[in-house]
């Protein structure tokens with residue numbers, strides 16, 4: 033049964049070219065929270081049909097344990113998109129990732145296909161065009177009527193379309209990242225940050241993950257197994273934060289604090305909103321523990 037659970041860990045989201053059978057096999061034992069079987073930009077036009085079959089078979093194999101499986105189809109407007117969608121839905125992944133979504137209508141069109149196929153898969157939209165940024169509110173708002181579950185930033189395509197340069201601090205993309213995050217949170221969606229292309233630069237990756245985490249993203253798009261450990265570490269709640277959250281939950285549970293909206297914990301003001309944050313953090317920490325326990 034595909035999962036649409038919003039509270040599961042999504043620290044690491046690893047892309048694999050659909051035509052690369054070795055990568056698809058290797059991913060069965062990699063510590064990724066999410067796997068994206070890519071049929072779009074990582075697959076050359078001549079290899080698209082074969083990749084579609086390879087990916088469908090891999091998803092059907094159920095050899096990926098509890099990892100969340102997404103298939104990134106080609107755009108529905110492209111020559112391959114509709115057949116990709118049909119094959120993917122028959123294989124029953126957890127989600128379909130739509131590339132280059134620019135309008136709410138594109139999400140609705142994909143959602144109609146899910147409904148027609150009686151699919152339980154979630155929908156995920158790549159935010160990687162300038163038009164998507166201008167339409168981000170409407171795109172995210174489709175979550176109220178469709179199976180849209182998350183937004184995934186595509187900084188490679190954004191850089192191309194904006195004619196922007198990717199510097200280490202990603203200064204050109206700060207507005208796009210923040211708008212995507214705000215739209216995701218406004219409509220209760222998961223938000224996954226873009227890729228870091230230099231997979232032999234662990235310090236640069238750690239800095240990029242840290243930046244994404246501080247902005248509020250749930251996890252990071254990855255392109256190579258060597259990037260998994262860093263993303264899993266940076267996007268997991270720190271032990272100190274887990275301990276602090278536990279203290280807040282316990283403080284609000286004390287008899288003398290029943291019915292209170294604000295209390296003090298170790299000399300700091302703590303409100304009910306902090307209690308909610310603490311509960312959410314503990315839920316994610318527990319979910320990560322469950323994943324680690326296998």
Ligand SMILES: CC(C)(COP(=O)(O)OP(=O)(O)OC[C@H]1O[C@@H](n2cnc3c(N)ncnc32)[C@H](O)[C@@H]1OP(=O)(O)O)[C@@H](O)C(=O)NCCC(=O)NCCSC(=O)C[C@H](O)C(=O)O
Nearest residue numbers: 047048049054055058059070074186187188189255256257
């Ligand atoms: C970038 C790569 C082409 C590098 O591949 P390679 O030269 O084979 O790397 P290594 O020799 O270091 O690989 C070591 C082993 O790891 C396996 N491997 C490599 N990558 C993956 C992977 N992604 N998933 C699973 N396994 C992987 C190799 O097979 C080796 O295994 P072994 O035989 O046991 O030694 C390559 O990493 C790659 O293709 N990465 C993914 C590229 C991709 O999918 N790109 C599309 C999405 S990125 C994007 O653009 C997002 C968005 O749309 C945007 O616009 O920003």
Ligand SMILES: [Mg+2]
Nearest residue numbers: 160186188189
């Ligand atoms: Mg892209």
